Amino acid sequence: MIDPVVDESWLRDHRVVLADVRWYLDGRSGREAYERGHLPGAVFIDLDTALARHASPAEGRHPLPDPETFAAAMAAAGIGDQDQVIGYDDAGGVVAARLVWLLRSIGHDAALLDGGLAAYRGELTTEVPRRPAATFTARPWPADRLASLEETVAAPGVVLDARDRSRFRGDAEPVDPRPGHIPGARSLPCRDNVDAEGRFLPVPALRERFAAVGVDGSGDVISYCGSGVTACHNLIALEHAGLGAGRLFPGSWSQYAHTGRPAATGD
DSSP: OOOSEEOHHHHHTSOOEEEEOOOOTTSOOHHHHHHHOBOTTOEEOOHHHHSOOOOBTTTBSSOOOOHHHHHHHHHHTTOOTTOOEEEEOSSTTTTHHHHHHHHHHTTOOEEEETTHHHHOOSOOBOOOOOOOOOOOOOOOOOGGGBOOHHHHHTOSSEEEEOSOHHHHHTSOOSSSSSOSBOTTOEEOOGGGGBOTTSOBOOHHHHHHHHHHTTOOSSSOEEEEOSSSSTHHHHHHHHHHTTSOOOEEOTTHHHHHTTSSSOOBOOO
């Protein structure tokens, strides 16, 4: 399987399907952003319909999609079983990581474009590619790559919170019903995996970041965020740094916050 992060020079030498996965927490339309300009040949993948099911208090804001729904969305976009997929967004990959992680979890070649939209040196286009529908086989999400709420709470390894540190501390909570974090979790804001240009930090620097929160590649790692989307960025960074695969808690804080379990605050 290819590395989970590739740059534009790698892209030029390989035949891939580009996937634009822009999405905004503030309600702006990712599809409209795509229509205003995207990488040539890129298809648009909608987070809310292709990469998640409907929200619920019991499962969080972005539960994993049914494998059949995910497969149908990939096929409709022209992504087939044998296609390499390179995902990008305009936020350092923190949204596109959801698509890449889902694909890689079922053994499909996929990676993030390092630097995303801003790293592309050519002209953007408004032309929507007409890719024929493909065959994409539905596969169950592998249990060994996921963690339930109960497993996350009782995890003997390291539990990482990918949200911004202010949300982790409980200073503010703009989306979910309670502020704070899962007791015992460690703060590793995913947006700090990249530099000011949205490119991943060098591998030694990533390894230092993980080491600072107790991750050295020898134990279990569970990643969560607000709704299970940006948590995938930490898992991509973990793998890119050579520290293993880790597990995703899909419900994340948006599920935990609806329970009666205690919330921790502060650092």
